[in-house]
Amino acid sequence: MIIVLKPGLTDAELAAIEEAVRRAGASPVLVEGKERPVVAVIGATKVETSQFESLPGVSQVLRVSKPYKLASREVKREDTIVHVGDVAIGGDQVVVMAGPCAVENRKMLLESAHRLSALGVTILRGGAFKPRTSPYSFQGLGEDGLKCLTEARDETGMKIVTEVMSPDKVEIVARYADILQVGARNMQNFDLLKECAQIHKPILLKRGLSATIDEWLQSAEYILSAGKNRNVILCERGIRTFETATRNTMDLNAIPVLHEKTHLPVIIDPSHGTGVRQYVAPLALAGIAAGADGVMIECHPEPEKALSDGPQSLTFELVERLLRDLEAIAPVIGKHLVLSHRHLPAARPARKPHGHGHADSVAFQGEHGAFSEKAARQYFGESVKASPTSSFREVFERVSSGEVPYGILPVENSLGGSIHQNYDLLVENDLHIVGETKLRVVHSLIANRGVKVADIRRIYAHPQAAAQCERFLRQHPSWSILQVYDTAGSVKMVKEEKALDAAAIASSAAARQFDMEILKEGIESDPQNYTRFIVVAREPAKAGNKVSLVYATENKPGALLGTLEVFSRKGLNLTKLESRPIVGKPFEYLFYVDFTGDLHEKTVGAALKELKEHTTFIKVFGSYPSA
């Protein structure tokens, strides 16, 4: 049973509710979701909902039909994000855990850690205590193995995940590891699960060799209910079927099933799932396409000499290739691959922002749930503080004044074209582009609950969103389109108006944010719909491989060609050229240019110097790592 709390209830009301649960012979567990805080009533079978319904601060009392409560979506609707230092697992991210099956010796582990860290892998795996089918196989290095893992962490900054096999070892493994793995063979070792419940470190719970999804979730429930540990990550690692061509059968069905039944993050282990090196990458990609929140991959400096699981271990070259493919696939389903060198460090300006604002906050235009906010999380990571503003101009103002160190702005969409206002604001303001990110944009038609497509007469939409959904809107010529300069804000307007004849166009995240209904998902005119966002700051980025600038030329024959010849002579590759009318000078134009290069390179410096001779105005927006 769960007691849904009213927003803003007082501490005294909460205490009284918890006391009433205890008096009924059960234990209260507070689950503080962003959307809807609840008190889960754990442990008693004969409690009536009416016992709690009339208490102050209670909004609703619901029975949970599942044998697992705290693990269920019924208790917590939003995804659980498990934080391991600065690495967040769950939500829109795809994390990679990689390393050898077993820590065989210090040298091979450190080599693996350095090679993987250079590829951007954030979490290192490696068994120190090994569950081996045969008692004669290598059993692991024990505590010495744990020491090697911490040395690897100290040298690379990676987080470490390693297996714990018995309740009496939880304390020692927790002393060294960042994440404790409970292996397939121990999924129903209930004493071990209860011990894991007593610590605060995340637990990676693998699926048992023949366990059903419900049994697996009940094992997760042991960890969630027996103590204070709410950090459980589930790992599908293949199950035993009649098939013998592979070591196990990867149950990819489990991924969407779990996402429906539980809020916990789900990762996949295609190494144990297939047992065969050449099948690991295809299954890893399939699992991410199916919605997994990460992958665990076994690899080895010399797989043919591995003391365990060599046939399924990848080489580092194969890991690198897999990471490239994962990075390409993740955005297709609205996720992004988390690599250590992709995010904040590269974007961090050379000097610290002088503002007094939050060090990692970023201003975006729109309400929470906006695509810009999703882009900010994609670029900076899940824990960034994203602060909404009402206009693009305000984003520039808040960064310029030092109130926030960064701003994020859409500049170009693959269906709708450039967002010119932001180009104009870049000319007007003195901020630097320090990074960029590309986001797949999937639009939904969103309305109040109960509204049908046939009821719709009006659409609230951002002009860019409406342009991107032009083909869908053409099928409904009678609808009038009302412009709102904020996608998530248009959902809020429909909600606040309680409109029964209107709908908005925005992301499914915005629908969730405002608890509205999605009438149709994927209404953009083409599924290849990407928006490019830039990250701006007061100081330039330290390094980059892409330069953005704007210039104007004299109004005479060959003037533009003269500027383009400079790039050609210096061997600089133009990736964008766009003209834009100059305000107050009809039929004169500014030219926006992107090219591959770094402002710190000599050729680039020389090219810009030469360019000045061919232009009447020039402004460099920045040089930054391209997305």
Ligand code: PEP
């Ligand atoms: C492992 O990850 O090293 C392992 C032993 O996996 P599983 O428990 O899934 O067999």
Ligand code: MN
């Ligand atoms: Mn293994």
